[in-house]
Amino acid sequence: MNSIKISPSILSADFSKLGNEIKDLEKAGADLIHIDVMDGHFVPNITIGPEVISKLRKYTSLPFDVHLMISPVHNFIKNFAEAGADIITIHPEATDNLVSSIKEIKSYNKKAGVSLNPETSIENVKPVLNLIDLVLIMSVHPGFGGQKFIESTLEKVRILKKEISEKKLPVKIEIDGGINFQNANKAIKAGVDILVSGTTIFKENSGDLKKNIKLLRTS
Numbered sequence: 186m187n188s189i190k191i192s193p194s195i196l197s198a199d200f201s202k203l204g205n206e207i208k209d210l211e212k213a214g215a216d217l218i219h220i221d222v223m224d225g226h227f228v229p230n231i232t233i234g235p236e237v238i239s240k241l242r243k244y245t246s247l248p249f250d251v252h253l254m255i256s257p258v259h260n261f262i263k264n265f266a267e268a269g270a271d272i273i274t275i276h277p278e279a280t281d282n283l284v285s286s287i288k289e290i291k292s293y294n295k296k297a298g299v300s301l302n303p304e305t306s307i308e309n310v311k312p313v314l315n316l317i318d319l320v321l322i323m324s325v326h327p328g329f330g331g332q333k334f335i336e337s338t339l340e341k342v343r344i345l346k347k348e349i350s351e352k353k354l355p356v357k358i359e360i361d362g363g364i365n366f367q368n369a370n371k372a373i374k375a376g377v378d379i380l381v382s383g384t385t386i387f388k389e390n391s392g393d394l395k396k397n398i399k400l401l402r403t404s
């Protein structure tokens with residue numbers, strides 16, 4: 186069993202001091218920094234782009250886990266790679282050619298992820314499992330933090346975990362949305378390797394980042 190990794194989502198951070206928030210997350214024991222990029226078109230919310238990410242890069246040596254909720258995504262991959270992303274995750278619905286967009290990510294020596302919305306079938310990712318590093322299972326509808334965890338999405342985790350193990354692929358499973366101290370363990374048992382969490386990490390226990398990261402990790 187490899188140990189669970191925690192990727193705090195800065196969507197719940199104070200956007201006026203993101204650099205310091207990221208430093209604090211590193212001190213608190215985060216493994217990665219999850220950065221939600223939204224365009225107001227693929228999802229009904231707008232966040233930040235590559236310029237902000239490149240300015241944040243100097244605040245930590247932790248990997249940037251960049252979740253692109255933008256469409257069409259293909260021509261922006263280069264900008265996020267150059268901005269300092271380490272993992273670039275895209276949604277199949279956001280590109281005309283998933284394989285070509287994955288190859289574009291890999292061409293910059295970045296890890297490639299594919300994200301599945303709650304209603305998106307795992308059949309979308311099965312054919313490309315041998316090309317990618319990560320599957321990001323959305324356990325809420327993307328767009329906003331603080332939503333309720335959709336329990337049925339764990340079934341996708343179980344099926345994918347089995348498939349990945351049977352094929353002996355080095356693909357990690359990450360889950361994103363509504364993760365809290367009650368459901369984190371269910372996700373880990375289902376086969377998740379990386380937990381994304383915004384609201385729980387930034388708001389529980391009066392925002393005690395260290396305590397909340399530890400509680401999620403050991404739940």
Ligand code: DX5
Nearest residue numbers: 327328330331362363383384
């Ligand atoms: C939702 C984002 C998530 C979200 C997670 O579109 O992809 O990363 O910020 O936040 P919580 O943990 O609040 O659900």
Ligand code: ZN
Nearest residue numbers: 221252361381
């Ligand atoms: Zn996300």
